[in-house]
Amino acid sequence: MTTTNHPTKWIVRNGVFATGEREGVVRGCMIVDGDTIAYIGTEEPEDARDLPSIDGKGLLFMPGLVNSHGHTAMSLLRGYGDDMVLQEWLQTKMWPMEAKFTSDDVYWGSSLSIVEMLKSGTTTFLDMYDHMDRVAEAVVQSGMRASLTRGVIGLCSQQEQDDKLNDAISFAKNWHGQADGRITVMMSPHAPYTCPPAFIERFVQAAHDLDLPLHTHMSETAAEVEQNVREYGLRPVAHLEKLGFFSRPSMVAHAVHLTDEEIAMLAANRVAVSHNPGSNLKLASGVAKVPQLLKAGVVVSLGTDGAASNNNLDMFEEMRLAALIHKGVSGDPTAVPAAEALRMATLHGAQSLYLDNLGTLEAGMKADFVALDIEQAHFLPRTDYVSHLVYSAAGQDVRHVWVDGIQIVKNRECLTLDEEKIRFEAQSAFEGLLAR
Amino acid sequence: MTTTNHPTKWIVRNGVFATGEREGVVRGCMIVDGDTIAYIGTEEPEDARDLPSIDGKGLLFMPGLVNSHGHTAMSLLRGYGDDMVLQEWLQTKMWPMEAKFTSDDVYWGSSLSIVEMLKSGTTTFLDMYDHMDRVAEAVVQSGMRASLTRGVIGLCSQQEQDDKLNDAISFAKNWHGQADGRITVMMSPHAPYTCPPAFIERFVQAAHDLDLPLHTHMSETAAEVEQNVREYGLRPVAHLEKLGFFSRPSMVAHAVHLTDEEIAMLAANRVAVSHNPGSNLKLASGVAKVPQLLKAGVVVSLGTDGAASNNNLDMFEEMRLAALIHKGVSGDPTAVPAAEALRMATLHGAQSLYLDNLGTLEAGMKADFVALDIEQAHFLPRTDYVSHLVYSAAGQDVRHVWVDGIQIVKNRECLTLDEEKIRFEAQSAFEGLLAR
CATH class of the missing domain: 3.20.20.140 (Metal-dependent hydrolases)
Structure with a gap:
C-alpha cells in the first residue's frame, strides 16, 4: 500500500471522539497529517478551513x-x-x-x-x-x-x-x-x-x-x-x-x-x-x-x-x-x-506491544482510529459514550477504519482486501485440512 | 398489524436451519403456513413447488x-x-x-x-x-x-x-x-x-x-x-x-x-x-x-x-x-x-413464559424466527453453526425477523416502526427527565 490518492492533511468535522486519554468525549474536530494526528479539539483551527474534510455526523470515533x-x-x-x-x-x-x-x-x-x-x-x-x-x-x-x-x-x-x-x-x-x-x-x-x-x-x-x-x-x-x-x-x-x-x-x-x-x-x-x-x-x-x-x-x-x-x-x-x-x-x-x-x-x-505514540486520539499520536455508527438504538440516550462503547457496542457497529491515516475500511467494506475471495479460500483451506 | 399482503403459505428454500430442537442443523427448506411452521426438512415436498418463496442462500435461520x-x-x-x-x-x-x-x-x-x-x-x-x-x-x-x-x-x-x-x-x-x-x-x-x-x-x-x-x-x-x-x-x-x-x-x-x-x-x-x-x-x-x-x-x-x-x-x-x-x-x-x-x-x-408451541423450528410451532447473514468472516469455516451462533455471532448479524409468520425486520430495517422517530423521541424523553 502507498499513500497515493490520500490527501496528506485532512480534517474530520462534527465528530464525537472518545479519545481514550481523558474522561468523557471531545465534540469537535480532528486533523490528520500524514500518518499522525495533528490536532483534536472543540475549536477548529483557523488554518484548517480549506482542508479536505469528512463529516463526522452520526459517528463516534475512538482509537483503533x-x-x-x-x-x-x-x-x-x-x-x-x-x-x-x-x-x-x-x-x-x-x-x-x-x-x-x-x-x-x-x-x-x-x-x-x-x-x-x-x-x-x-x-x-x-x-x-x-x-x-x-x-x-x-x-x-x-x-x-x-x-x-x-x-x-x-x-x-x-x-x-x-x-x-x-x-x-x-x-x-x-x-x-x-x-x-x-x-x-x-x-x-x-x-x-x-x-x-x-x-x-x-x-x-x-x-x-x-x-x-x-x-x-x-x-x-x-x-x-x-x-x-x-x-x-x-x-x-x-x-x-x-x-x-x-x-x-x-x-x-x-x-x-x-x-x-x-x-x-x-x-x-x-x-x-x-x-x-x-x-x-x-x-x-x-x-x-x-x-x-x-x-x-x-x-x-x-x-x-x-x-x-x-x-x-x-x-x-x-x-x-x-x-x-x-x-x-x-x-x-x-x-x-x-x-x-x-x-x-x-x-x-x-x-x-512496546509501540510508541499509539493508542489514544491525541496530537502526535499515530492516526489509527475507527468510527462507529451511533445512529442506532443501543447508543441512546446520549449519556456516556465510553460506557456505550464498552457495555453496549459490538464490532459490527464499526463503519470506517483508518491506519496510519489511511482509510482501509469504508462503510464496512475492506478497501485493501478481497473479502469474498478470502472467505472462499479459507473455507477451501479448511476442507483441504479435513481431507488430508 | 394485519396479515394483509402476506401470503398465507410460503417457503424458504436453500436455507440452513439451526432448529434448536435437534443436534446440528437442517439444510433444506421450511414451509410457513399462516402463523405456523408447517414443514421443515431436507427434501422439499412435491406440492410445495408453486408456493411463493424466499431464497435462504447465505442465511442461517434460527428460532426467534x-x-x-x-x-x-x-x-x-x-x-x-x-x-x-x-x-x-x-x-x-x-x-x-x-x-x-x-x-x-x-x-x-x-x-x-x-x-x-x-x-x-x-x-x-x-x-x-x-x-x-x-x-x-x-x-x-x-x-x-x-x-x-x-x-x-x-x-x-x-x-x-x-x-x-x-x-x-x-x-x-x-x-x-x-x-x-x-x-x-x-x-x-x-x-x-x-x-x-x-x-x-x-x-x-x-x-x-x-x-x-x-x-x-x-x-x-x-x-x-x-x-x-x-x-x-x-x-x-x-x-x-x-x-x-x-x-x-x-x-x-x-x-x-x-x-x-x-x-x-x-x-x-x-x-x-x-x-x-x-x-x-x-x-x-x-x-x-x-x-x-x-x-x-x-x-x-x-x-x-x-x-x-x-x-x-x-x-x-x-x-x-x-x-x-x-x-x-x-x-x-x-x-x-x-x-x-x-x-x-x-x-x-x-x-x-408458559407459551406453548414456541421456541424451536419444527412443524406445528409458531413461525417466530430470524435469519442471520453468514457470509461474514466470523461464520467461517462452516464447521458447527450452533457453536458459531453462540460463540461467534452478535445481534447485528441478524438480517431478517419474522413473528407469527409475518416479516417485521427486513435487511436490518424495522418494517413496523419508525426507527428514526423512536430514537429522536427517546432522546427527547431522556432530556425531559433530566430537565424536570
Missing part, C-alpha cells in the same frame, strides 16, 4: 483497538471443537489439524482473521504462530499494524530447536520495521512448559542481540503452574525471572494463576500482561486477577487468543468481558470501570 | 430469541450510571429518575428497546414495569410477541397496595391474549424484599383467579437473602413456597444465591428461572449456579434485565455469557455447551 495476543491462522479451526476438556481438545482436535497446516493455510487463515479484526475495529494485533512470512504478507496487503512473533515450542531435538530459533531470528531480521514501520517483531518461546530453560535463555539472548521485546504464554492453567513447580522448583514468574526473561521488555499472555508475590514481581519488572478473558472462560482456565494487577500498576491489555478458543476476534467483546467478569467474581461493581476497559483495549495494548 | 426478564422502559437510563455500588446507583441514579417517568417516557423507552431487541433477533420478551398499557401499545405496533407484567412494589400504604394490585388485575383482564394472542400477561409482585408477605399472597390469589402465571425477582443479591432470613426466618425459596407462590406456574428472575436445597425445591415445584448473566456480573451480584440448576432439571432461560444494568438487549451476548462464565467459574469446559445455551435463549425462554 489493539488485540495483544492471538494466533490468527487458527480461525481456520473456529467451531471445529468446542465444549471439550482442554487436553482432549488439544490432542484430538487442534494439534492433529495444526500439524497439517501449510504456509498457504496460515496465509488464508490469517487473512480471514485480518478481515474479521479490521471490520470489528482492531487496527493492531499480535500474532504468535508459524509460517510468519505469510502472516507478514497478509499484514502488508491489509494495511493493518501488527506485532509478529514466531512462536516456538522447544520439546524437540537440539537440531530442531536450532532451526526454529534461527527461523525466529531471520524472521525478525527480515521483518522488524517493515511496511512503513507497521510491522514490528517480538521473540516468543511458546511457554515455560513447552520450552526447556536453556532454550528460553537462548531466546532471551537473541532478544538482547536483536534489541526486541519478548513474549510468551504464562500461567494459563493451574496444571501448568503445578508442573513448573514440580519440574523446576519455581512458579512460572520466578522461573522466567531466573532465566533473565524480564531483563528485556516483555509481555506475557494469560497470567491467570498468580500469587500476590508474583503480581508484585511482574510490577517490579514492568512486565506487561495480555488478559484474554473470553478464551480463559471458554477453556475453563479460570479468571485472572485483573483488579489486583491493575492496582499493582501492571500494564494489562486485552487479547482474543485464537478464534478456536474464543470464538471470534471482536475486541469489543473482550472489553465488555473484562469490565463485567471482574465485577461479578469479586463482588465489587466498581472493579474495571468502562474507561479502564477501554484503555486496556487501546493504549495499554500499544504499550504491551 | 426469547428475552425472559427485563424492564424495557429503562433503556432511557442506559449509561446514566455505571460502575457504581448498587445502593448508590439505585438511590442517586435510578430511583430519582424512574420516579419522574411518565407514561410517555415508558412508551418511548419501551419502543427504543423493542427496536433494539427486534434488530438483534429477539422476537419475544418479558417486561415487568409500570404504565404497562403503553408498553402493550408499543408491542401491538411492533408486531412482536411479549409477556407483560405490571411489576408492583408493596412498600406503601394499604390504599396504594390496593390501587397497584387493581391496576395489575385490570391490565391482565384488558390485555391477556390480545394482539392475535401475541400479548400474554403474568402477575408480578416485584420481589420478596419489596413486598410484604400478605401482599404477595394477594397476588397469588389474583393469579389463581385469572389463571395466570406468576413472576418475581428472587435472590438476586446475598444481602436480600440475608434480609429475608432476618425478617421472615426463611430463605426466599422457602418463603415464596410458604406463601403459595409455587402453587401457580411461576418463574423467578436472577436466582443467583441458592443453596442445594433451594435448587431441589425449585425443581420439585417446577419453577422456571430467568438467568441474567450480564446484569448479575455488571451489578456484581454474583454468578448463578446454572450448571446445578440445569442438572436438577430446572427450566433455565435467559434475560437481559433492563438496559441500565446490562447495557444492551442483545440476547446473543447473554447466550455467550451463559456459555462462557459457568465454564470459567466452575473449571469445567463442558459446562453449558453451545446447544444448551441456544435452548436457554429459545425453547426454555418460551417455556419460562
Whole structure:
C-alpha cells in the first residue's frame, strides 16, 4: 500500500471522539497529517478551513483497538471443537489439524482473521504462530499494524530447536520495521512448559542481540503452574525471572494463576500482561486477577487468543468481558470501570506491544482510529459514550477504519482486501485440512 | 398489524436451519403456513413447488430469541450510571429518575428497546414495569410477541397496595391474549424484599383467579437473602413456597444465591428461572449456579434485565455469557455447551413464559424466527453453526425477523416502526427527565 490518492492533511468535522486519554468525549474536530494526528479539539483551527474534510455526523470515533495476543491462522479451526476438556481438545482436535497446516493455510487463515479484526475495529494485533512470512504478507496487503512473533515450542531435538530459533531470528531480521514501520517483531518461546530453560535463555539472548521485546504464554492453567513447580522448583514468574526473561521488555499472555508475590514481581519488572478473558472462560482456565494487577500498576491489555478458543476476534467483546467478569467474581461493581476497559483495549495494548505514540486520539499520536455508527438504538440516550462503547457496542457497529491515516475500511467494506475471495479460500483451506 | 399482503403459505428454500430442537442443523427448506411452521426438512415436498418463496442462500435461520426478564422502559437510563455500588446507583441514579417517568417516557423507552431487541433477533420478551398499557401499545405496533407484567412494589400504604394490585388485575383482564394472542400477561409482585408477605399472597390469589402465571425477582443479591432470613426466618425459596407462590406456574428472575436445597425445591415445584448473566456480573451480584440448576432439571432461560444494568438487549451476548462464565467459574469446559445455551435463549425462554408451541423450528410451532447473514468472516469455516451462533455471532448479524409468520425486520430495517422517530423521541424523553 502507498499513500497515493490520500490527501496528506485532512480534517474530520462534527465528530464525537472518545479519545481514550481523558474522561468523557471531545465534540469537535480532528486533523490528520500524514500518518499522525495533528490536532483534536472543540475549536477548529483557523488554518484548517480549506482542508479536505469528512463529516463526522452520526459517528463516534475512538482509537483503533489493539488485540495483544492471538494466533490468527487458527480461525481456520473456529467451531471445529468446542465444549471439550482442554487436553482432549488439544490432542484430538487442534494439534492433529495444526500439524497439517501449510504456509498457504496460515496465509488464508490469517487473512480471514485480518478481515474479521479490521471490520470489528482492531487496527493492531499480535500474532504468535508459524509460517510468519505469510502472516507478514497478509499484514502488508491489509494495511493493518501488527506485532509478529514466531512462536516456538522447544520439546524437540537440539537440531530442531536450532532451526526454529534461527527461523525466529531471520524472521525478525527480515521483518522488524517493515511496511512503513507497521510491522514490528517480538521473540516468543511458546511457554515455560513447552520450552526447556536453556532454550528460553537462548531466546532471551537473541532478544538482547536483536534489541526486541519478548513474549510468551504464562500461567494459563493451574496444571501448568503445578508442573513448573514440580519440574523446576519455581512458579512460572520466578522461573522466567531466573532465566533473565524480564531483563528485556516483555509481555506475557494469560497470567491467570498468580500469587500476590508474583503480581508484585511482574510490577517490579514492568512486565506487561495480555488478559484474554473470553478464551480463559471458554477453556475453563479460570479468571485472572485483573483488579489486583491493575492496582499493582501492571500494564494489562486485552487479547482474543485464537478464534478456536474464543470464538471470534471482536475486541469489543473482550472489553465488555473484562469490565463485567471482574465485577461479578469479586463482588465489587466498581472493579474495571468502562474507561479502564477501554484503555486496556487501546493504549495499554500499544504499550504491551512496546509501540510508541499509539493508542489514544491525541496530537502526535499515530492516526489509527475507527468510527462507529451511533445512529442506532443501543447508543441512546446520549449519556456516556465510553460506557456505550464498552457495555453496549459490538464490532459490527464499526463503519470506517483508518491506519496510519489511511482509510482501509469504508462503510464496512475492506478497501485493501478481497473479502469474498478470502472467505472462499479459507473455507477451501479448511476442507483441504479435513481431507488430508 | 394485519396479515394483509402476506401470503398465507410460503417457503424458504436453500436455507440452513439451526432448529434448536435437534443436534446440528437442517439444510433444506421450511414451509410457513399462516402463523405456523408447517414443514421443515431436507427434501422439499412435491406440492410445495408453486408456493411463493424466499431464497435462504447465505442465511442461517434460527428460532426467534426469547428475552425472559427485563424492564424495557429503562433503556432511557442506559449509561446514566455505571460502575457504581448498587445502593448508590439505585438511590442517586435510578430511583430519582424512574420516579419522574411518565407514561410517555415508558412508551418511548419501551419502543427504543423493542427496536433494539427486534434488530438483534429477539422476537419475544418479558417486561415487568409500570404504565404497562403503553408498553402493550408499543408491542401491538411492533408486531412482536411479549409477556407483560405490571411489576408492583408493596412498600406503601394499604390504599396504594390496593390501587397497584387493581391496576395489575385490570391490565391482565384488558390485555391477556390480545394482539392475535401475541400479548400474554403474568402477575408480578416485584420481589420478596419489596413486598410484604400478605401482599404477595394477594397476588397469588389474583393469579389463581385469572389463571395466570406468576413472576418475581428472587435472590438476586446475598444481602436480600440475608434480609429475608432476618425478617421472615426463611430463605426466599422457602418463603415464596410458604406463601403459595409455587402453587401457580411461576418463574423467578436472577436466582443467583441458592443453596442445594433451594435448587431441589425449585425443581420439585417446577419453577422456571430467568438467568441474567450480564446484569448479575455488571451489578456484581454474583454468578448463578446454572450448571446445578440445569442438572436438577430446572427450566433455565435467559434475560437481559433492563438496559441500565446490562447495557444492551442483545440476547446473543447473554447466550455467550451463559456459555462462557459457568465454564470459567466452575473449571469445567463442558459446562453449558453451545446447544444448551441456544435452548436457554429459545425453547426454555418460551417455556419460562408458559407459551406453548414456541421456541424451536419444527412443524406445528409458531413461525417466530430470524435469519442471520453468514457470509461474514466470523461464520467461517462452516464447521458447527450452533457453536458459531453462540460463540461467534452478535445481534447485528441478524438480517431478517419474522413473528407469527409475518416479516417485521427486513435487511436490518424495522418494517413496523419508525426507527428514526423512536430514537429522536427517546432522546427527547431522556432530556425531559433530566430537565424536570
